Amino acid sequence: MKHTISVLLQNKPGVLSRVTGLFSGRGYNIESLAVNRTLDPEVSCLTLVSDGDDGIIEQITKQLHKLIDVIKVTDMAETDFVEREMALIRVKAEAGTRAEVLRIIDIFRGKVVDVSPRTYAIEVTGDEDKIQAIIDILKPIGIQEIVRTGTIAMARAKKN
Amino acid sequence: MKVTGAQALMKCLKEQNVEVIFGFPGGAVIDIYDEIMRTEDLTHVLVRHEQAAVHAADAYARVKGDVGVALVTSGPGATNTVTGIASAYLDSIPIVVFTGQVPTALIGNDAFQEVDIVGITRPCTKHNYLVKDPKDLIPTIREAFHIARTGRPGPVLIDLPKDVVAAMVEYNEPQPVKMRTYRPTYEPHPGQIEKACKAILKAKKPVFYIGGGVILSNANEELTELSRKLSIPVTMTLMGLGGFPGTDPLSMGMLGMHGTYYANMAVAHSDLLIAVGARFDDRVTGRIDAFAPGAKIIHIDIDPTSISKNVTVDIPIVADCKHAVAAMNSWFNRSKDFDRGAVAEMHAPWLEMIKEWKDKHPLGYAEEKDVIKPQFVVQKLHELTQGNALITTEVGQNQMWAAQFYHFNKPRSFMTSGGLGVMGYGFPAAIGAQMAAPDRTVIDIAGDGSIQMNIQELATARQYHCPVKIAILNNNYLGMVRQWQELFYDKRYSNTTLDTAPDFVLLAQAYGAVGLRATKPSEVEPVIKEALATDNVVIMDFVISREEGVYPMVPAGKATTEMLLV
Numbered sequence A: 001m002k003h004t005i006s007v008l009l010q011n012k013p014g015v016l017s018r019v020t021g022l023f024s025g026r027g028y029n030i031e032s033l034a035v036n037r038t039l040d041p042e043v044s045c046l047t048l049v050s051d052g053d054d055g056i057i058e059q060i061t062k063q064l065h066k067l068i069d070v071i072k073v074t075d076m077a078e079t080d081f082v083e084r085e086m087a088l089i090r091v092k093a094e095a096g097t098r099a100e101v102l103r104i105i106d107i108f109r110g111k112v113v114d115v116s117p118r119t120y121a122i123e124v125t126g127d128e129d130k131i132q133a134i135i136d137i138l139k140p141i142g143i144q145e146i147v148r149t150g151t152i153a154m155a156r157a158k159k160n
Numbered sequence B: 001m002k003v004t005g006a007q008a009l010m011k012c013l014k015e016q017n018v019e020v021i022f023g024f025p026g027g028a029v030i031d032i033y034d035e036i037m038r039t040e041d042l043t044h045v046l047v048r049h050e051q052a053a054v055h056a057a058d059a060y061a062r063v064k065g066d067v068g069v070a071l072v073t074s075g076p077g078a079t080n081t082v083t084g085i086a087s088a089y090l091d092s093i094p095i096v097v098f099t100g101q102v103p104t105a106l107i108g109n110d111a112f113q114e115v116d117i118v119g120i121t122r123p124c125t126k127h128n129y130l131v132k133d134p135k136d137l138i139p140t141i142r143e144a145f146h147i148a149r150t151g152r153p154g155p156v157l158i159d160l161p162k163d164v165v166a167a168m169v170e171y172n173e174p175q176p177v178k179m180r181t182y183r184p185t186y187e188p189h190p191g192q193i194e195k196a197c198k199a200i201l202k203a204k205k206p207v208f209y210i211g212g213g214v215i216l217s218n219a220n221e222e223l224t225e226l227s228r229k230l231s232i233p234v235t236m237t238l239m240g241l242g243g244f245p246g247t248d249p250l251s252m253g254m255l256g257m258h259g260t261y262y263a264n265m266a267v268a269h270s271d272l273l274i275a276v277g278a279r280f281d282d283r284v285t286g287r288i289d290a291f292a293p294g295a296k297i298i299h300i301d302i303d304p305t306s307i308s309k310n311v312t313v314d315i316p317i318v319a320d321c322k323h324a325v326a327a328m329n330s331w332f333n334r335s336k337d338f339d340r341g342a343v344a345e346m347h348a349p350w351l352e353m354i355k356e357w358k359d360k361h362p363l364g365y366a367e368e369k370d371v372i373k374p375q376f377v378v379q380k381l382h383e384l385t386q387g388n389a390l391i392t393t394e395v396g397q398n399q400m401w402a403a404q405f406y407h408f409n410k411p412r413s414f415m416t417s418g419g420l421g422v423m424g425y426g427f428p429a430a431i432g433a434q435m436a437a438p439d440r441t442v443i444d445i446a447g448d449g450s451i452q453m454n455i456q457e458l459a460t461a462r463q464y465h466c467p468v469k470i471a472i473l474n475n476n477y478l479g480m481v482r483q484w485q486e487l488f489y490d491k492r493y494s495n496t497t498l499d500t501a502p503d504f505v506l507l508a509q510a511y512g513a514v515g516l517r518a519t520k521p522s523e524v525e526p527v528i529k530e531a532l533a534t535d536n537v538v539i540m541d542f543v544i545s546r547e548e549g550v551y552p553m554v555p556a557g558k559a560t561t562e563m564l565l566v
């Protein structure tokens, strides 16, 4: 099963390779990865999505925690959370399809961020399923280029 | 106070009570070596190969129960340490390795003797550092020692660019190291201790399975108390030997691939397995689904990643072994439900069953009149040192015979490369052990193949008056591999015959050491006696029965009950 894991770590050189080295060395897989600073410039937040049975995910979280530079590891599956990724998609938009493309973008609440006579580049955010859905719909029209970020995730605030 | 980086390093070593370091110089560390010459209360042992410096520091750490230190230059000096570091990592041995590095301005330029040793050793160190800013030097060294010796111990590497070592830094008195991200759990959860103790009270066929963690945490006395209090038999991993007295009636010796018949049978039939500071390595478990199939498992370990990694654990206890076992002792001392006599009576049939297994297949070998049996040599070494020597080993059959037949009664007396299995570990380790305990008898139980992997250290041993004894169990084979070829490859001895071998007696003499040889059983005792009485490095060349095998043996991937016996 897929798990989204959020890791707070010291913002120091080499820390990212400690994380990725752990995955490659132990044969765990990383489906996606996103990392950036937090409000505290000494701390980075890394979100990764991995796949594996419960035993493997438990090992992954423990092994991550064991890294000296890691501050906190949260398996998002244990909480209620929101997750997003973003994709930039350049899609063919010729006379016959331009209007349809715009309609699709609208349905997915995307934005056109670059225009040429024959293409639109669009920005769309959402969870993985939503991004996959728009890709599937645009594919027959002609996707020329696609760039996707890794997933980022945040636990939902307690409601009471 | 302003000091140079090199002076700061010397001061930090002193803060950490480091008296001996093992190393080899080069351009990138020449400033440090210059400072070493001025530092009176530090002994630097000049090895002849950097790998040996790390193995020596490893064994020094094990004997002393403190951190071992190695110092090498950049590039090839650094890469030569990797095997030693990996071995210390797998055996959880606290060492700090200082490597020289090219000046910061040249890093990344493929400069002369530049390697990314921090990158290379990332997966085989507990943690490592490249110090780029001189002001980080002192805090980094203090943190490195703290990390190496606390929690699950392990090797830490610090890469020191030449300009950082030459720079002026502010020296201030040490403060306790505080780290935001690293706080190992020492104290066990009382609820888990209670659960474990209650499970123990119910068990009819319990077994203690103890590993290197018992030795690293100095839990041997607490464990011995607990085992005797509850009449629970104990089996040890290779790394756990000495964690419980090997001659105690409750000891079943080693388990696993070359463990005793009765230890493996006991584990297989147990209803409760209490793992203490052990990690369910494949050499111990054999086929994993057939390992202790009917047992509930309690696992005490300071490293949460060890727990439920290979087998699912019923009662995990994340804690320092010493603290956890002490907590169990006091639980039983307080408990109204615990009656020592009644428990002993309940376990009597179980101990009887184990005794039957032991009588059926004791650890043994077929004696011969005219050829020396390697097991006999180890028994004689045990007898003539009253079991009090510090033993190191090489790797292969020699290592297993040492583990089986030198019954270790005390912790920190058996130094072997357990996890990585490095041929060439034993001799430099013997030097490290001797530096840690100058008055003890130190013996490297060696194979004729392995000893050649760090034989150059004869010069080191001579130079520092380490009168270590090397007992070569000489079968003229890479014996352990040959044994596998004999059993599983139709006796096709591909590249395991050491056709050209040195004359080890002459070799010893070439270094100013003493060489002795025994070719008949009757010569074994006189040779050992002479070696023990000699205040010099001695190589004892025991010409043994060539195709002797190590038994029992659980073939790789088989269940531990499927043992090949003698």
Ligand SMILES: Cc1ncc(C[n+]2csc(CCOP(=O)(O)OP(=O)(O)O)c2C)c(N)n1
Residues within 6 Å of the ligand: B394, B395, B396, B397, B398, B399, B421, B422, B423, B424, B446, B447, B448, B449, B450, B451, B473, B475, B477, B478, B479, B480, B481
């Ligand atoms: C550095 C290294 N290379 C290869 C091996 C694989 N290996 C394990 S045991 C062994 C044979 C060792 O021969 P020897 O030292 O003569 O010991 P024996 O088994 O004959 O007692 C070999 C080659 C190893 N453990 N370490």
Ligand SMILES: [Mg+2]
Residues within 6 Å of the ligand: B447, B448, B449, B473, B474, B475, B476, B477, B478, B479
């Ligand atoms: Mg041999």
